[in-house]
Amino acid sequence: MSTENANDIVETSPSPNREDGGGFSASTIRTYIIIAGVIVVAIAGIFWWNNQQDQREAEATVALSRIRPLFEAGELQKALTADSVPNIGDEKVVGLQYIADEYGGTDAGKTASLMAGNCLLVLGKASEARPYFEKAQGSDAIVVEIGALKGLAACQEFDGDYSGAAELYEKAGDRGTKTGLEDRCYLYAGLAYEKAGNKEKAGQLFTKVAEKFEGTESAAGAKSGLARLGMAID
Structure with a gap:
């Protein structure tokens, strides 16, 4: 088949994505721009999510370190809720239940869930403890x-x-x-x-x-x- 005939075939069966004068149509270009924009937004979203997770992990770890001494001392009710626990500087100390509920997607949050479950179980509240153990079960540790x-x-x-x-x-x-x-x-x-x-x-x-x-x-x-x-x- 000659080059001329081949060109004739292309011209008689034009791609719907190309204009008669050659090149992509305006609608196709807009589509590609939209797709590219979505990809860029998705990548940015991943970086944002990872950064947010790192930040939340750090926050949860600090919060857990502040309440853990009460848990280890056997002051279980205080460890759970942080009621009557004084602030550290200008920052409020939060309890295990708050950490588990607020930061449940982090490693520190899952550790707090395990500790909260233990507190509730020892306090005779097995039905309340169970959801916290279920959260902790998803830990990578x-x-x-x-x-x-x-x-x-x-x-x-x-x-x-x-x-x-x-x-x-x-x-x-x-x-x-x-x-x-x-x-x-x-x-x-x-x-x-x-x-x-x-x-x-x-x-x-x-x-x-x-x-x-x-x-x-x-x-x-x-x-x-x-x-x-x-x-x-x-």
Whole structure:
């Protein structure tokens, strides 16, 4: 096919995006400009979001550091709400619940959620604690995630659902492999299964803890559990 014929084909089947005189049509150019603008805005939005997240993480971390001493001192109600806690300079000290609610998307916010859940659980408010443990469960920090699972398990125990609690404790143990936390999780799972009347499952977990973590407090507790069940380690 000659070049002339080829050109004829192009001219007889013009692209709808080109004007007769060649080049893109005005409507297509406007479309490309709009698309380019959207991309630029999206990229700017990503940078803005990352910057905002960094700023919020920093704010949450500072807020958590100010209220944490009360939590560690066992002043749980004050730690939750920061009521009657004096300002630091001109800045108000906020409680764990505020940090968890306001900064829930940050790592520090999820840690605050775990701490708030623990406070509420100890204060006998399992139903109020549960949503905070659920928030903390989404943390990227494995120790916070495990703590959240244990907290949810404790809430199940509080409600008398020992089988549900046992499953959550066992899940926490599985997630906690090589963290140094799994022995207690499996022990608590065994105890919960025992309370639920599942002797077989309780025995399996007690045996696992006694054999794998020999010499630890958890192993001693597991051996006591086996004795209660009338089982012995081979």
